Amino acid sequence: xxxxxxxxxxxxxxxxxxxxxxxxxxxxxxxxxxxxxxxxxxxxxxxxxxxxxxxxxxxxxxxxxxxxxxxxxxxxxxxxxxxxxxxxxxxxxxxxxxxxxxxxxxxxxxxxxxxxxxxx
Amino acid sequence: xxxxxxxxxxxxxxxxxxxxxxxxxxxxxxxxxxxxxxxxxxxxxxxxxxxxxxxxxxxxxxxxxxxxxxxxxxxxxxxxxxxxxxxxxxxxxxxxxxxxxxxxxxxxxxxxxxxxxxxxxxxxxxxxxxxxxxxxxxxxxxxxxxxxxxxxxxxxxxxx
Numbered sequence: 001x002x003x004x005x006x007x008x009x010x011x012x013x014x015x016x017x018x019x020x021x022x023x024x025x026x027x028x029x030x031x032x033x034x035x036x037x038x039x040x041x042x043x044x045x046x047x048x049x050x051x052x053x054x055x056x057x058x059x060x061x062x063x064x065x066x067x068x069x070x071x072x073x074x075x076x077x078x079x080x081x082x083x084x085x086x087x088x089x090x091x092x093x094x095x096x097x098x099x100x101x102x103x104x105x106x107x108x109x110x111x112x113x114x115x116x117x118x119x120x
Numbered sequence: 121x122x123x124x125x126x127x128x129x130x131x132x133x134x135x136x137x138x139x140x141x142x143x144x145x146x147x148x149x150x151x152x153x154x155x156x157x158x159x160x161x162x163x164x165x166x167x168x169x170x171x172x173x174x175x176x177x178x179x180x181x182x183x184x185x186x187x188x189x190x191x192x193x194x195x196x197x198x199x200x201x202x203x204x205x206x207x208x209x210x211x212x213x214x215x216x217x218x219x220x221x222x223x224x225x226x227x228x229x230x231x232x233x234x235x236x237x238x239x240x241x242x243x244x245x246x247x248x249x250x251x252x253x254x255x256x257x258x259x260x261x262x263x264x265x266x267x268x269x270x271x272x273x274x275x276x277x278x279x280x
Contacts, residue, residue, distance in 0.1 A: 089167065090127040094142045094240075096164035100154050101146040108150075 004056050008075050011055035016040075017048050021057060024071035034069065124239065136246040141239065148208045148230035148238050155210055155228065162187065181205050185212075200226075208232075214244070222246070 012018055020034055035045040049069055052058040056075040060067050128141045144151060154160045156179035166172035166189045175186040179202055186199035200213040200223075210228040225245045230238050 087127060087129050090129060090140050090142075092167070093164060094127050094144075097154055098144065100160050100164050101144055101150050104150050104153060104160070105146065 004075065005078055007055040008057055008078070011051050011057060014048070014051075016045075017052055020045070020048055020052065020069075021071065021076075024058060024069060025076075028068040028070050030066050030068050138244050140242045142242075143233060143237055143239050145236055146238055147236075148232055151230045151238050151240060152206060152208065152210075156205065158185075167191075175199075178202070179205060 012021065016038065019037070023029060023034060023037075031042055031046055031049060034049070035042045038045065049058060049060075053060065057072055059070050059072055061070070124141045124143045126142070129138065146154075154164065158174040158177040158179070161177075162172040162174050165187070171190045173188050173190065175188055175197070177183075177185045177187075179185070181202060181204050183202045183205075184200070185202065186197065189196040189198075197217040199215055199217065202210065202212050203225075204211040208230045210226075212226050212228075214224045214226050215222060227243045227245075229241045229243075231241065232238050
C-alpha cells in the first residue's frame with residue numbers, strides 16, 4: 001500500500017473529516033459552507049481540509065474567488081478497492097468454512113444414523 | 121434483526137479494533153470444532169489454493185499454536201496462544217512471523233441465532249498504531265485500519 005493510501009485512511013479516522021467528505025461527495029462547497037453544521041471555527045475546518053488535501057481526498061481551485069472544495073473520487077476509489085479486497089478475503093475464508101461445516105454436519109448425521117442402526 | 125450472510129467488516133473509529141460478523145448454517149459446537157480441530161482448521165483458514173500445514177496445535181486454555189502457509193512467493197508462518205477456549209468463545213493471540221513484534225488479540229464468539237444457525241463475531245485488537253500501520257502496509261489480510269470502518273460508515277451514510 002502506498003503512502004497516499006495510508007494518509008487517506010489516517011485522514012478519515014477523524015469523525016469531522018468524515019462528515020466533511022460525506023458532504024463533499026454530494027457536491028463542491030466552500031470552507032464557510034462546510035463549517036456551518038459544526039460548532040467549531042472556520043479556521044478549525046480549514047485545518048481539517050488541509051489534512052484531507054494532503055491525503056489527496058479533496059482539492060481546491062486556486063484561482064476562483066470562492067475557492068470551493070472539491071471531492072477527489074480517485075483516491076476514495078482506491079480505498080474502496082482495498083476494503084473490498086479485505087472483505088473478499090474474509091468472505092472467501094468463510095465460504096471455505098461453510099464447506100467444512102457442511103461436511104461436519106453430514107458426518108454427524110451419518111454417525112447418528114449408524115448409532116440408531118446399532119441400537120435397533 | 122440483521123443477517124450477515126456475507127462477511128461484514130466494521131471497526132471502532134477510536135481504537136484499533138476490527139470486527140467481522142458472519143452467519144453460518146451450523147451449531148456453535150460445530151463452529152467451535154472447525155476452529156479448534158487442526159485438520160478442519162487447515163482446510164479453511166489459508167487463502168484459496170494455498171496449502172496450510174499445522175506446525176503445532178494445542179487447543180486448550182493456555183495452549184499454543186503455529187501454522188504455515190505455503191505460497192508461490194514463499195512460506196508465511198503465524199503463531200499465537202489460546203488464552204481461553206469455550207464455551208462458545210475463543211480468546212487467542214495472533215502474530216504474523218514476518219512482523220514478529222506485532223501481536224493482535226482475537227476474540228471469537230459463537231452466538232446461536234436459532235436451532236440451525238450461528239453468528240460468528242471475530243474481533244481483533246491490534247497492540248499499537250505502529251503495528252496496525254505495519255500490518256496495513258504489508259497488504260496481509262490481517263491488516264487493520266480504523267480508516268475503513270470510517271469509510272464503511274461513510275459509504276453507508278452516502279447510500280442513505
